[in-house]
Amino acid sequence: MNSVPPPSTDQTTPRRSEVDDWLISLTPTTESLQPEDIMSSVSWRVTVPLRTLRLRERVRAARSGTLVLDRSGHAAGSALKRARRALHSRLTEVAPVLLPSRAATGFSSVSLEELIELLTAAVCSSPNKADLWLLMIAVSGCFPDQAQLLGLWRDLRGVAGRDASMRILHHCGVWTARHHSRMRSMTLVTDQPVIFVDSTCRSGSVSAIARITRGLATEWKKVEPVTVAALDSDGVALRALGSAERKRVFAWNQGMIAERSDDQESAAAPSLVVPWNTTVVLPETPSGLGAETLAALARFSNNRTVALVYDLIPSISGHLVDRETSLRFVNYLSMLKHFDLAIAVSESAHTAFSEYSAELATQGLVGPRIGSAQLPLTRLGASLGDDSKQKPGLSPTTAPEPDDSPSRAENLPLVLTVGSNEYRRNQLTVIFAAEVLWREGKRFRLRIMGGEGDAEYSAVRDAVATLSAAGREIELSTDVTDDELALAYDAARFTVYVPLHDGAPLVLAESLAWRTPAVTTNYGSTADLAAAGGCLVVDPHSDDEVIAAVRTLLNDEELSLLHREIDERPARTWADFCSDVRTALTDESAVAR
Structure with a gap:
């Protein structure tokens, strides 16, 4: 004071x-409850047989002189000693x-x-x-x-x-x-950065944010010791990870995709993690009370706070996400305004968050500095094939056969679109483009792969079922493994990824890493990534542009040109991405706070 x-x-x-x-x-304690409140509860009613049996056992023990008297006072004293310690x-x-x-x-x-x-x-x-x-x-x-x-x-x-x-x-x-x-118990962390991995450690998710979190934490750990932390079950403290949770961060494998942490695993974590005079890094968005907890940490503690930022979709395209996501993001922005640094993963995100930070002057705040770190171009399932993968112009799996000749489905060129089942992924536009081209007589198969996404959004599933029943070569696969996705990237003639709004286009990066050209959105983070070559960019709101681009890439000459562009792109690894993030911590060229 x-x-x-x-x-x-x-x-x-x-x-x-x-x-x-x-x-x-x-x-x-339950002392404040009245007897009638306890006896009217569901737990009281369903345990009547057990209590009756227990009463009979106590009566028999009392008659035989073996009844153990209540030692609640001793138990309370023991609990007090443990609380003092x-x-x-x-x-x-x-x-x-x-x-x-x-x-x-x-x-x-x-x-x-x-x-x-x-x-x-x-x-x-x-x-x-x-x-x-x-x-x-x-x-x-x-x-x-x-x-x-x-x-x-x-x-x-x-x-x-x-x-x-x-x-x-x-x-x-x-x-x-x-x-x-x-x-x-608690552990004070003063000598190494603390990386927030709450969502990533709790499940085997293969979302873009989970991949980025794992990639960053793993590469950072190779450079210097790091502490990874998650929220406690109430969202009011940072805690250490259990052994299974650490494996999901540092030793993830495809067998973990369906895993989820239960409350018991989270509660069994050994200690609170309290950062002090160090760097706290958030590559993901906190849930529940976590945003308010971390806002106080950023505002009042002596730690340097850093967040990776991707987009403002829930804020400026709220109609594309559910209400819960929008509310969660509002809390996230209220937290972020107290951070020291926000590192954008694309030029469009850098622009958007620079404007956000500048607007905080109306609240008397200076806002975070804005830095940059470019996403890597790395393969899934890198053991499949090699980095010199070639896609010759005329191959049974890449070139259409004459329209008047029959063909087995697996020999048709594969057009791949990857993304979770959400409206903003714009997969209906891709399906419509495919149907138009099928009506023109083009021969290819369309595969849609990704997570379950929004369970209430059934338009894509319905469209696939309808077209498949009509004999079209279309397939929908959800919750696929990395190996399955890698095989699809490898087999695809090209990918189509035309989201209405996206902040972390790892789908596009992975396609290019597999030397698979792409049709993608002509603005935002996808346009930033496409600028170095290997892509045709289109307006995702224009059916005609998407149809024309898919038609073009069914032509070998144009495809060969995009392959050459991919070959000329600079290499980018997770180590490069981590280096960019760590450099941004001290980069004075970032937008000043």
Whole structure:
């Protein structure tokens, strides 16, 4: 605080009984429930047979003299001891950085009450909200949100000693009781970057953002030690990962695609991860309360905060996404305005977020600096084939046979479109273009591959079913493996990827990495990636342009030209991408904050 009065002559150290009473008050209890409330619950009714059996066992034990008496008092005492140890451990973890002058002597022998007094005095005499942010985590076992921290900051104004200590305990206790966090342990991370991998570690997803997160974390780890962290089950703290979750980040394989973390796995994570005076990197969007938790971290802590940014689709093309995604993104933007740096993965994203950052001046904020990192061109299933893959002009799988000759379906040239089942992927336009060309007599097969996407959006599935029933060579594959997708890229004559709006066009990058030309959208991130060659760009809103481009690439001469352009593109790897991200951390040419 800026002006703290000298300690009063009253006792400055909280009494043990006060701390114990505070810890006991945080214990979950059902005492506030009335008997009729309990007896009307579903759990009470369905456990009647079990309770009846248990009662009979207790009666028999009482008659035989073997009944074990209730030891709830002993259990409560044991729980209190464990809660005291957990709190002391968390405070000891932060004490060296909040009390550097005493760090050499250590804190393990300092009592819990004395430690609370010392840390309270240090925080109350500091003008830095980061110190209070850290102490609140140590006391509560949770990360504070902005309102909670500012409320305590104001409540400490003009108080000191035991009064200040008790105010800290009571403010933090609300959070601790709500999120059952009094027994948590914590680890302070000061010497390595912390990478946020919450969504990626919880499932075996193969989404573009999950691929980018895995690629960045894996390559960064090769350069220097990193800590990866996820949100706790309530979204109010960063936590360490379980072993299965770490494998999904650093040792992902196709057998993990269907995996999902359960609450038990998340709860079993060993410790909170608390970054301090280091770099926190977000390659993905937090969910739930995570955005508010990380907004407070960015605003009040002494960490450098960095986010990878892709697009503003939920904000400026809200009709293309569901309501939940839009609301989540609004919270994300409210968090991002407190970040130090936003690294855009395309020129269009750089422009969009530069304008977003500039607009924050209307809120009295300077906004994040905007840097750049270009996406890699890397293959899926790189063991399939080799990097010198050739696609001769006349091959059974790449060139149409004469229109008047019969052909087996597998020998027809393959046109591939990849993307999750969402309206903005614009796959209906691709299907329509294919139908027009089939009516013209062109011979090819169309394969649509990608994730399930929006379960309520059935237009693509319905169109495929209708055309397939009519005898068209069209196929829809969902939740495919990397090997299946790699084989499709390898076999395809060309791909068609014409989204209405996209921020991370890894589909296009992967197609080019497999030396497979593409038809793609003529604006945004896809146009940025297509500029170096290997693509025909079209207006995705124009059926005629998409039809003409597909017709053109069924011609060998034009296809050969695009192959030469792909060969001349500069190579890009995940290591290059990671290097760009790390360079952007210190790049003063980024849009200044």
